[in-house]
Amino acid sequence: MAAVESLATEMDTAVRVVHLASSLCVKVQDKLRLPSSTNDGHVKAKDDDSPVTVADWGVQAIVSWVLAEVFGTQNFSIVAEEDTESLSNTESLALLGAVSNAVNEALSEAHKYGLPKPDKPLESTEILNAIGRCNSVGGPKGRHWVLDPVDGTLGFVRGDQYAVALALIEDGKVLLGVLGCPNYPVKKEFLSNGCSQSGAGSVSKGCVMYAKRGSGQAWMQPLLPGGYPESATLLKASTVDDPVLATVCEPVERANSNHLFTAGLTNSMGVRKQPMRVYSMVKYAAIACGDAEVFMKFAQSSYKEKIWDHAAGVVIVEEAGGVVSDAGGRKLDFSKGVYLEGLDRGIIACSNQVLHDKINHGAQRK
Ligand SMILES: Nc1ncnc2c1ncn2[C@@H]1O[C@H](COP(=O)(O)OS(=O)(=O)O)[C@@H](OP(=O)(O)O)[C@H]1O
């Protein structure tokens, strides 16, 4: 595996492009709040009825374009959620136009994030190429970028939480992860830069979290409207190891996780607080920064979890001091392609090893 020290350019580029991508999302989500006749956020339903928006395609295009500019297209591999099928047909011209506008508007600001920008606005074909290039299926060998352009699209269209998630895996191991969380309420005392110093305990909105495997450190930066922030704050996961005091988070949608199972498990462990139901990988972010102690997702047995829904969150939680496994206590396997193959029932992420041991034993008895 590559030495972690050699990942400076990858880490720096990934963090900067997630800032840029998050700024695109903020603008599209603002437009979605407008009456439908005036917004060009465009929400479409995919074959499985899940939503996809201008932001999902737009983020995938700019991340793909920037990574290709910085690292070249040779040996270029990105595993990402979206494809170009429903964007390329003739009925989708208005949609493609809206994606182009969002992408070019964002890329025109790329220099403010220390990133390359195109000499002239990208043509629709270049945008489709950038999105379509992200069709790698990953696997056990080599380097693969892993991107969920908008995780929690349902939360995004509802004006709620969502995340931009980018990770790099090599030989099946997650080397680095970045999570953009534009609506995450961040305590101001965490943010040493870019936010006004109002009273203690006040809250600001929007951050980017990131971590490099093996560094023992996870970081958070504020999301600033004007560009890239100058500093970052170290994150630490909670040391609370008594389930009675733990905050447990889980998906909002019943279809995505078995709320009855997790309620039975947490009740049997003595958890007192109501579960915190949050869209997207923001649940991993909440563990990494100490706002919650446990995240559990138990999907239906017919559903296979995808690597882009977890890679970035797992490395950030682990480097912040947390522990992530399946319900059998095994590490998640990012080496088998697009899916987390062999996952035992569900995912359990905790803020520390002691708490993880307790919750995991509880799950094994169920
Ligand atoms: N049936 C089913 N079961 C489990 N998981 C599913 C299922 N269908 C989809 N997905 C994936 O779940 C991602 C959203 O997960 P969340 O934890 O954010 O769920 S929730 O929206 O809060 O309910 C969501 O990510 P995005 O598509 O990026 O939003 C999907 O990849």
Ligand SMILES: [Mg+2]
């Ligand atoms: Mg997702």
Ligand SMILES: [Mg+2]
């Ligand atoms: Mg997504």
Ligand SMILES: [Mg+2]
């Ligand atoms: Mg989706």
